[in-house]
Amino acid sequence: MIAIVDYGVGNLFSLECSFQAIGQRAVVTNDPEVIRAADRLVLPGVGAFGDAAEKLKKTGLGETVKREAAGGKPLLGICLGMQLLFENSFEFGFHAGLGLLKGSVKPISEVIPAFLKIPQIGWNALSILRPSPLFRFIRNGDYVYFVHSYHAAGCEDSLLATCDYGAPLTAAVQKANVFGCQFHPEKSGSVGLSILRAFCGEEEAC
Protein backbone atom coordinates (compact mmCIF):
# COMPACT_ATOMS: atom_id res chain seq x y z
CA MET A 1 0.00 0.00 0.00
CA ILE A 2 1.14 3.52 -0.84
CA ALA A 3 0.48 6.34 1.60
CA ILE A 4 -0.01 9.79 0.10
CA VAL A 5 0.81 12.05 3.01
CA ASP A 6 -1.98 14.57 3.54
CA TYR A 7 -0.67 17.43 5.65
CA GLY A 8 -3.26 19.94 4.46
CA VAL A 9 -1.88 21.41 1.26
CA GLY A 10 -3.22 20.98 -2.22
CA ASN A 11 -5.61 18.63 -3.79
CA LEU A 12 -4.69 14.99 -3.89
CA PHE A 13 -7.52 13.58 -5.97
CA SER A 14 -5.58 13.32 -9.26
CA LEU A 15 -2.56 11.84 -7.53
CA GLU A 16 -4.69 9.17 -5.88
CA CYS A 17 -6.33 8.42 -9.25
CA SER A 18 -2.94 8.03 -10.95
CA PHE A 19 -1.91 5.24 -8.57
CA GLN A 20 -5.29 3.55 -9.02
CA ALA A 21 -4.75 3.74 -12.79
CA ILE A 22 -1.53 1.70 -12.49
CA GLY A 23 -3.23 -0.84 -10.26
CA GLN A 24 -1.77 0.31 -6.96
CA ARG A 25 -3.66 0.81 -3.75
CA ALA A 26 -2.99 4.34 -2.56
CA VAL A 27 -4.53 6.01 0.45
CA VAL A 28 -4.55 9.70 1.20
CA THR A 29 -3.80 9.86 4.90
CA ASN A 30 -2.64 11.97 7.83
CA ASP A 31 -2.57 8.99 10.19
CA PRO A 32 1.00 8.18 11.37
CA GLU A 33 -0.02 4.52 11.86
CA VAL A 34 -1.11 4.20 8.21
CA ILE A 35 2.11 5.93 7.10
CA ARG A 36 4.14 3.48 9.21
CA ALA A 37 2.23 0.53 7.77
CA ALA A 38 2.64 1.68 4.13
CA ASP A 39 5.19 0.10 1.79
CA ARG A 40 5.94 3.41 0.10
CA LEU A 41 5.33 7.08 0.80
CA VAL A 42 4.46 9.97 -1.46
CA LEU A 43 4.96 13.52 -0.23
CA PRO A 44 2.86 15.82 -2.44
CA GLY A 45 2.45 19.57 -2.29
CA VAL A 46 1.55 22.73 -4.13
CA GLY A 47 1.72 26.27 -2.80
CA ALA A 48 4.32 28.04 -0.70
CA PHE A 49 7.29 26.30 0.96
CA GLY A 50 7.06 28.14 4.30
CA ASP A 51 3.39 27.34 4.80
CA ALA A 52 3.87 23.68 3.87
CA ALA A 53 6.95 23.24 6.08
CA GLU A 54 5.01 24.76 8.97
CA LYS A 55 2.13 22.33 8.43
CA LEU A 56 4.51 19.35 8.28
CA LYS A 57 5.98 20.48 11.57
CA LYS A 58 2.69 21.27 13.30
CA THR A 59 1.06 17.96 12.34
CA GLY A 60 4.18 15.99 13.28
CA LEU A 61 3.94 14.33 9.86
CA GLY A 62 7.32 15.74 8.85
CA GLU A 63 8.97 13.77 11.67
CA THR A 64 7.00 10.65 10.74
CA VAL A 65 8.12 10.90 7.10
CA LYS A 66 11.74 11.51 8.13
CA ARG A 67 11.74 8.52 10.46
CA GLU A 68 10.24 6.21 7.83
CA ALA A 69 12.68 7.41 5.16
CA ALA A 70 15.61 6.93 7.57
CA GLY A 71 14.39 3.37 8.04
CA GLY A 72 14.76 2.77 4.30
CA LYS A 73 11.15 3.10 3.13
CA PRO A 74 10.91 4.42 -0.46
CA LEU A 75 9.75 8.05 -0.46
CA LEU A 76 8.77 10.14 -3.50
CA GLY A 77 8.42 13.90 -3.14
CA ILE A 78 6.45 15.61 -5.92
CA CYS A 79 6.75 19.30 -6.87
CA LEU A 80 6.71 21.24 -3.57
CA GLY A 81 6.89 17.84 -1.85
CA MET A 82 10.26 17.31 -3.55
CA GLN A 83 11.49 20.75 -2.51
CA LEU A 84 10.58 19.96 1.11
CA LEU A 85 13.08 17.06 1.09
CA PHE A 86 15.95 19.59 1.04
CA GLU A 87 17.64 21.43 3.87
CA ASN A 88 16.05 24.82 3.33
CA SER A 89 14.31 27.24 1.02
CA PHE A 90 14.62 30.91 0.15
CA GLU A 91 10.98 31.27 -0.94
CA PHE A 92 9.55 34.37 0.81
CA GLY A 93 12.16 34.38 3.57
CA PHE A 94 14.20 31.47 4.86
CA HIS A 95 12.60 28.21 5.91
CA ALA A 96 13.96 24.88 7.07
CA GLY A 97 12.98 21.76 5.11
CA LEU A 98 13.12 18.11 6.12
CA GLY A 99 16.84 17.89 5.37
CA LEU A 100 16.69 14.42 3.84
CA LEU A 101 18.70 15.68 0.86
CA LYS A 102 21.58 18.14 0.69
CA GLY A 103 20.73 21.42 -1.03
CA SER A 104 18.62 24.58 -1.00
CA VAL A 105 15.48 25.61 -2.83
CA LYS A 106 16.04 28.83 -4.80
CA PRO A 107 14.12 30.97 -7.31
CA ILE A 108 14.60 29.91 -10.93
CA SER A 109 14.86 33.65 -11.71
CA GLU A 110 18.44 33.48 -10.39
CA VAL A 111 19.54 31.23 -13.23
CA ILE A 112 17.20 31.70 -16.22
CA PRO A 113 17.34 34.58 -18.75
CA ALA A 114 15.10 37.54 -17.86
CA PHE A 115 12.85 37.20 -20.95
CA LEU A 116 11.51 33.78 -19.90
CA LYS A 117 8.23 33.58 -18.06
CA ILE A 118 7.91 32.61 -14.42
CA PRO A 119 6.57 30.14 -13.41
CA GLN A 120 7.74 27.60 -15.95
CA ILE A 121 4.41 26.07 -17.00
CA GLY A 122 4.26 23.26 -19.52
CA TRP A 123 5.93 20.19 -20.96
CA ASN A 124 9.70 20.04 -20.97
CA ALA A 125 12.17 17.26 -21.83
CA LEU A 126 14.13 15.38 -19.17
CA SER A 127 17.91 15.21 -19.48
CA ILE A 128 18.68 12.11 -17.48
CA LEU A 129 22.16 12.41 -15.98
CA ARG A 130 22.56 8.94 -14.49
CA PRO A 131 20.61 5.69 -14.37
CA SER A 132 17.96 5.36 -11.68
CA PRO A 133 15.29 2.76 -10.94
CA LEU A 134 12.78 5.64 -11.17
CA PHE A 135 13.51 6.12 -14.88
CA ARG A 136 13.91 2.50 -15.94
CA PHE A 137 10.73 2.60 -18.06
CA ILE A 138 11.35 5.94 -19.77
CA ARG A 139 13.90 7.41 -22.14
CA ASN A 140 16.20 10.38 -22.02
CA GLY A 141 14.36 13.30 -23.65
CA ASP A 142 10.86 12.17 -22.65
CA TYR A 143 8.51 15.03 -21.83
CA VAL A 144 6.96 15.72 -18.43
CA TYR A 145 4.72 18.51 -17.11
CA PHE A 146 6.19 21.27 -14.94
CA VAL A 147 4.64 24.11 -12.94
CA HIS A 148 7.19 25.87 -10.72
CA SER A 149 9.01 29.09 -9.87
CA TYR A 150 11.65 27.56 -7.57
CA HIS A 151 14.02 24.61 -7.90
CA ALA A 152 16.62 22.76 -5.89
CA ALA A 153 20.18 24.11 -6.06
CA GLY A 154 23.43 22.77 -4.65
CA CYS A 155 22.06 19.24 -4.88
CA GLU A 156 24.81 17.68 -7.04
CA ASP A 157 25.00 14.55 -4.89
CA SER A 158 21.34 13.64 -5.53
CA LEU A 159 20.78 15.22 -8.98
CA LEU A 160 19.20 12.74 -11.37
CA ALA A 161 17.74 14.81 -14.21
CA THR A 162 17.46 18.39 -15.39
CA CYS A 163 15.26 20.24 -17.85
CA ASP A 164 16.39 23.11 -20.06
CA TYR A 165 14.54 26.37 -19.41
CA GLY A 166 17.16 28.80 -20.63
CA ALA A 167 19.39 27.11 -18.04
CA PRO A 168 19.42 23.59 -16.60
CA LEU A 169 16.84 23.35 -13.79
CA THR A 170 16.65 20.52 -11.29
CA ALA A 171 13.95 18.13 -12.52
CA ALA A 172 14.53 14.98 -10.47
CA VAL A 173 16.68 13.79 -7.60
CA GLN A 174 17.46 10.55 -5.82
CA LYS A 175 19.57 9.46 -2.93
CA ALA A 176 19.14 5.81 -1.96
CA ASN A 177 15.42 5.36 -1.10
CA VAL A 178 14.58 9.08 -1.27
CA PHE A 179 13.26 10.23 -4.67
CA GLY A 180 11.97 13.60 -5.86
CA CYS A 181 10.32 14.97 -9.03
CA GLN A 182 9.94 18.70 -9.61
CA PHE A 183 7.43 17.88 -12.38
CA HIS A 184 4.04 16.25 -11.90
CA PRO A 185 4.20 12.56 -12.90
CA GLU A 186 0.45 12.31 -12.28
CA LYS A 187 -0.06 14.93 -15.03
CA SER A 188 2.61 13.73 -17.44
CA GLY A 189 0.62 11.20 -19.43
CA SER A 190 2.00 7.71 -19.99
CA VAL A 191 5.58 8.84 -19.25
CA GLY A 192 4.46 10.04 -15.83
CA LEU A 193 2.54 6.86 -15.09
CA SER A 194 5.63 4.83 -16.08
CA ILE A 195 7.66 6.78 -13.54
CA LEU A 196 5.08 6.09 -10.82
CA ARG A 197 5.02 2.43 -11.79
CA ALA A 198 8.79 2.29 -11.49
CA PHE A 199 8.58 3.91 -8.06
CA CYS A 200 6.08 1.24 -7.04
CA GLY A 201 8.60 -1.44 -7.96
CA GLU A 202 6.57 -2.81 -10.86
CA GLU A 203 8.26 -5.07 -13.36
CA GLU A 204 6.61 -3.67 -16.49
CA ALA A 205 6.01 -0.20 -17.89
CA CYS A 206 2.47 0.84 -18.77
Next chain:
Amino acid sequence: MITKRIIPCLDVKDGRVVKGVNFLNLKNVASPVELAEAYSQGGADELVFYDITASAEGRALFTDILAETARRVFIPLTVGGGINTVNDFERVLSCGADKVSVNSGAIRDPGLIERAAKLYGSQCVVLSADIKRVDGAYRVFAKGFREDTGLEAISWLRRGVDMGAGEIVVNSIDTDGVKKGFDLELLREVTQAVNVPVIASGGAGSIQDFIELFKTLPGVDAGLAASIFHYSEVSIMDLKKEMALRGIPVRL
Protein backbone atom coordinates in the same frame (compact mmCIF):
# COMPACT_ATOMS: atom_id res chain seq x y z
CA MET B 1 13.20 23.27 -24.02
CA ILE B 2 9.66 24.14 -22.97
CA THR B 3 7.20 23.20 -25.71
CA LYS B 4 4.25 25.01 -27.24
CA ARG B 5 1.00 23.48 -26.04
CA ILE B 6 -1.99 22.39 -28.11
CA ILE B 7 -5.22 22.45 -26.15
CA PRO B 8 -8.61 21.15 -27.29
CA CYS B 9 -11.61 22.70 -25.56
CA LEU B 10 -14.84 20.78 -24.87
CA ASP B 11 -18.12 22.55 -24.20
CA VAL B 12 -20.13 20.45 -21.79
CA LYS B 13 -23.85 20.84 -21.12
CA ASP B 14 -25.80 18.59 -18.79
CA GLY B 15 -22.92 16.13 -18.78
CA ARG B 16 -22.66 15.82 -22.59
CA VAL B 17 -20.39 17.42 -25.17
CA VAL B 18 -22.42 20.08 -26.95
CA LYS B 19 -23.61 19.03 -30.41
CA GLY B 20 -21.54 15.88 -30.22
CA VAL B 21 -18.46 15.59 -32.35
CA ASN B 22 -16.96 13.50 -35.09
CA PHE B 23 -13.60 12.66 -33.69
CA LEU B 24 -11.29 10.19 -35.36
CA ASN B 25 -13.16 6.93 -35.41
CA LEU B 26 -15.58 7.97 -32.73
CA LYS B 27 -18.70 9.06 -34.54
CA ASN B 28 -21.00 11.43 -32.70
CA VAL B 29 -19.39 10.79 -29.38
CA ALA B 30 -21.01 12.90 -26.72
CA SER B 31 -19.21 11.55 -23.67
CA PRO B 32 -16.68 14.11 -22.45
CA VAL B 33 -14.77 11.33 -20.68
CA GLU B 34 -14.29 9.27 -23.85
CA LEU B 35 -13.33 12.33 -25.85
CA ALA B 36 -10.86 13.47 -23.21
CA GLU B 37 -9.23 10.04 -23.32
CA ALA B 38 -9.04 10.09 -27.10
CA TYR B 39 -7.51 13.56 -27.14
CA SER B 40 -4.99 12.62 -24.47
CA GLN B 41 -3.90 9.58 -26.47
CA GLY B 42 -3.88 11.69 -29.64
CA GLY B 43 -1.26 14.08 -28.29
CA ALA B 44 -3.21 16.91 -26.62
CA ASP B 45 -0.99 18.68 -24.10
CA GLU B 46 -3.83 19.80 -21.90
CA LEU B 47 -7.63 19.84 -21.92
CA VAL B 48 -10.19 22.51 -21.20
CA PHE B 49 -13.69 21.59 -20.07
CA TYR B 50 -16.10 24.45 -20.39
CA ASP B 51 -19.30 23.98 -18.41
CA ILE B 52 -22.20 25.75 -20.09
CA THR B 53 -24.84 24.17 -17.89
CA ALA B 54 -27.34 26.44 -16.25
CA SER B 55 -29.06 24.13 -13.76
CA ALA B 56 -27.88 22.82 -10.40
CA GLU B 57 -28.47 19.22 -11.59
CA GLY B 58 -26.32 19.91 -14.60
CA ARG B 59 -23.56 21.24 -12.37
CA ALA B 60 -23.58 18.07 -10.28
CA LEU B 61 -23.44 16.00 -13.44
CA PHE B 62 -20.49 18.09 -14.61
CA THR B 63 -18.44 17.40 -11.49
CA ASP B 64 -19.21 13.67 -11.82
CA ILE B 65 -17.88 13.81 -15.38
CA LEU B 66 -14.83 15.71 -14.21
CA ALA B 67 -14.00 13.15 -11.53
CA GLU B 68 -14.45 10.30 -14.01
CA THR B 69 -12.12 12.08 -16.45
CA ALA B 70 -9.50 12.59 -13.73
CA ARG B 71 -9.59 8.85 -13.07
CA ARG B 72 -8.72 8.10 -16.68
CA VAL B 73 -6.80 11.04 -18.13
CA PHE B 74 -3.42 12.10 -16.81
CA ILE B 75 -2.69 15.42 -18.48
CA PRO B 76 -3.52 18.85 -17.04
CA LEU B 77 -7.20 19.67 -16.95
CA THR B 78 -8.59 23.21 -16.87
CA VAL B 79 -12.20 23.89 -16.00
CA GLY B 80 -14.16 27.01 -16.87
CA GLY B 81 -17.76 28.16 -16.95
CA GLY B 82 -19.88 29.19 -14.01
CA ILE B 83 -16.92 30.02 -11.78
CA ASN B 84 -18.16 32.88 -9.62
CA THR B 85 -16.89 32.18 -6.12
CA VAL B 86 -14.04 30.50 -4.25
CA ASN B 87 -16.52 27.70 -3.52
CA ASP B 88 -16.76 27.08 -7.27
CA PHE B 89 -12.96 26.71 -7.35
CA GLU B 90 -13.15 24.21 -4.51
CA ARG B 91 -15.98 22.31 -6.19
CA VAL B 92 -14.02 21.62 -9.39
CA LEU B 93 -10.54 21.31 -7.83
CA SER B 94 -11.75 18.58 -5.50
CA CYS B 95 -12.98 16.64 -8.55
CA GLY B 96 -9.68 16.65 -10.39
CA ALA B 97 -9.33 20.03 -12.11
CA ASP B 98 -5.76 21.37 -12.06
CA LYS B 99 -6.55 24.90 -13.11
CA VAL B 100 -9.68 26.98 -13.02
CA SER B 101 -10.57 29.52 -15.63
CA VAL B 102 -12.51 32.65 -14.65
CA ASN B 103 -14.22 35.01 -17.05
CA SER B 104 -17.53 36.76 -16.26
CA GLY B 105 -17.17 35.86 -12.59
CA ALA B 106 -13.95 37.88 -12.39
CA ILE B 107 -15.50 40.82 -14.24
CA ARG B 108 -18.34 40.97 -11.69
CA ASP B 109 -15.95 40.46 -8.77
CA PRO B 110 -12.26 41.08 -9.62
CA GLY B 111 -11.34 40.21 -6.02
CA LEU B 112 -12.13 36.59 -6.89
CA ILE B 113 -8.78 36.34 -8.75
CA GLU B 114 -6.87 37.55 -5.72
CA ARG B 115 -8.69 35.33 -3.21
CA ALA B 116 -8.34 32.23 -5.38
CA ALA B 117 -4.64 32.90 -6.08
CA LYS B 118 -3.97 33.24 -2.36
CA LEU B 119 -5.78 30.01 -1.56
CA TYR B 120 -4.68 27.80 -4.43
CA GLY B 121 -1.68 29.56 -5.96
CA SER B 122 -1.41 31.62 -9.14
CA GLN B 123 -0.65 28.52 -11.20
CA CYS B 124 -4.23 27.47 -10.58
CA VAL B 125 -5.96 30.68 -11.69
CA VAL B 126 -6.49 31.24 -15.42
CA LEU B 127 -8.03 34.53 -16.55
CA SER B 128 -9.98 34.10 -19.75
CA ALA B 129 -11.31 37.09 -21.66
CA ASP B 130 -13.57 37.42 -24.71
CA ILE B 131 -12.26 40.45 -26.59
CA LYS B 132 -13.68 42.47 -29.47
CA ARG B 133 -12.69 45.67 -31.25
CA VAL B 134 -15.11 48.52 -30.59
CA ASP B 135 -14.35 51.92 -32.20
CA GLY B 136 -10.69 51.00 -32.58
CA ALA B 137 -10.25 49.86 -28.98
CA TYR B 138 -10.09 46.36 -27.51
CA ARG B 139 -13.04 45.75 -25.20
CA VAL B 140 -13.88 42.86 -22.89
CA PHE B 141 -17.25 41.26 -23.52
CA ALA B 142 -19.31 39.16 -21.13
CA LYS B 143 -22.29 36.83 -21.25
CA GLY B 144 -21.16 34.83 -24.26
CA PHE B 145 -20.13 37.80 -26.41
CA ARG B 146 -23.44 39.63 -25.87
CA GLU B 147 -22.50 42.35 -23.41
CA ASP B 148 -19.84 45.03 -23.81
CA THR B 149 -18.46 45.52 -20.29
CA GLY B 150 -16.72 48.74 -21.29
CA LEU B 151 -13.45 47.38 -19.88
CA GLU B 152 -10.35 48.06 -21.97
CA ALA B 153 -8.94 44.59 -22.64
CA ILE B 154 -5.19 45.06 -22.25
CA SER B 155 -5.45 46.93 -18.94
CA TRP B 156 -8.00 44.37 -17.68
CA LEU B 157 -5.62 41.48 -18.41
CA ARG B 158 -2.71 43.34 -16.85
CA ARG B 159 -4.82 43.99 -13.75
CA GLY B 160 -5.79 40.30 -13.63
CA VAL B 161 -2.13 39.26 -13.68
CA ASP B 162 -1.30 41.80 -10.96
CA MET B 163 -4.07 40.26 -8.86
CA GLY B 164 -2.63 36.80 -9.27
CA ALA B 165 -3.81 35.21 -12.53
CA GLY B 166 -1.10 32.75 -13.58
CA GLU B 167 -2.19 32.29 -17.19
CA ILE B 168 -4.22 34.23 -19.73
CA VAL B 169 -6.62 32.91 -22.37
CA VAL B 170 -7.25 35.47 -25.10
CA ASN B 171 -10.34 34.70 -27.11
CA SER B 172 -10.84 37.05 -30.02
CA ILE B 173 -14.52 37.48 -30.86
CA ASP B 174 -13.54 39.10 -34.16
CA THR B 175 -11.77 35.97 -35.41
CA ASP B 176 -13.80 33.33 -33.52
CA GLY B 177 -15.57 30.93 -35.85
CA VAL B 178 -14.10 32.57 -38.97
CA LYS B 179 -11.36 29.93 -39.30
CA LYS B 180 -8.95 32.30 -41.03
CA GLY B 181 -6.30 32.39 -38.35
CA PHE B 182 -5.71 33.69 -34.86
CA ASP B 183 -5.96 37.39 -34.01
CA LEU B 184 -2.23 38.09 -34.19
CA GLU B 185 -2.60 41.84 -33.75
CA LEU B 186 -4.48 41.48 -30.46
CA LEU B 187 -2.26 38.64 -29.25
CA ARG B 188 0.87 40.69 -29.92
CA GLU B 189 -0.41 43.46 -27.66
CA VAL B 190 -1.28 40.97 -24.92
CA THR B 191 2.09 39.19 -25.00
CA GLN B 192 3.83 42.56 -24.73
CA ALA B 193 1.66 43.55 -21.76
CA VAL B 194 1.89 40.50 -19.49
CA ASN B 195 4.67 38.13 -18.40
CA VAL B 196 2.60 35.00 -17.73
CA PRO B 197 1.78 32.28 -20.25
CA VAL B 198 -0.66 33.40 -22.97
CA ILE B 199 -3.05 30.95 -24.62
CA ALA B 200 -4.45 31.98 -28.00
CA SER B 201 -8.04 31.14 -28.83
CA GLY B 202 -10.41 31.95 -31.66
CA GLY B 203 -9.85 31.66 -35.38
CA ALA B 204 -7.85 28.48 -35.95
CA GLY B 205 -8.93 26.83 -39.21
CA SER B 206 -5.87 24.93 -40.32
CA ILE B 207 -2.45 23.64 -39.33
CA GLN B 208 -0.96 26.68 -41.06
CA ASP B 209 -2.80 29.00 -38.66
CA PHE B 210 -0.99 27.44 -35.69
CA ILE B 211 2.38 27.59 -37.49
CA GLU B 212 1.81 31.26 -38.25
CA LEU B 213 0.76 31.91 -34.64
CA PHE B 214 3.87 30.41 -33.05
CA LYS B 215 6.30 31.66 -35.75
CA THR B 216 5.01 35.23 -35.64
CA LEU B 217 4.54 35.49 -31.87
CA PRO B 218 7.11 33.54 -29.83
CA GLY B 219 5.48 35.01 -26.71
CA VAL B 220 2.37 32.88 -27.22
CA ASP B 221 2.62 29.65 -25.24
CA ALA B 222 -0.36 27.64 -26.39
CA GLY B 223 -3.09 27.41 -29.00
CA LEU B 224 -6.62 26.45 -28.06
CA ALA B 225 -9.35 25.31 -30.43
CA ALA B 226 -12.55 23.33 -30.39
CA SER B 227 -14.45 22.49 -33.56
CA ILE B 228 -11.51 21.93 -35.90
CA PHE B 229 -10.30 19.19 -33.56
CA HIS B 230 -13.77 17.82 -32.80
CA TYR B 231 -14.61 17.40 -36.48
CA SER B 232 -11.14 16.07 -37.33
CA GLU B 233 -10.47 18.98 -39.69
CA VAL B 234 -7.11 19.13 -37.97
CA SER B 235 -5.55 16.13 -36.23
CA ILE B 236 -3.51 17.13 -33.20
CA MET B 237 -0.79 14.62 -34.09
CA ASP B 238 -0.48 15.93 -37.68
CA LEU B 239 -0.42 19.47 -36.34
CA LYS B 240 2.33 18.71 -33.84
CA LYS B 241 4.42 16.85 -36.41
CA GLU B 242 4.21 19.83 -38.77
CA MET B 243 5.15 22.18 -35.92
CA ALA B 244 8.21 20.04 -35.20
CA LEU B 245 9.18 20.09 -38.89
CA ARG B 246 8.94 23.87 -38.86
CA GLY B 247 11.22 24.12 -35.85
CA ILE B 248 8.59 24.91 -33.24
CA PRO B 249 9.32 23.08 -29.96
CA VAL B 250 6.58 20.55 -29.39
CA ARG B 251 5.99 17.36 -27.38
CA LEU B 252 5.71 14.38 -29.69
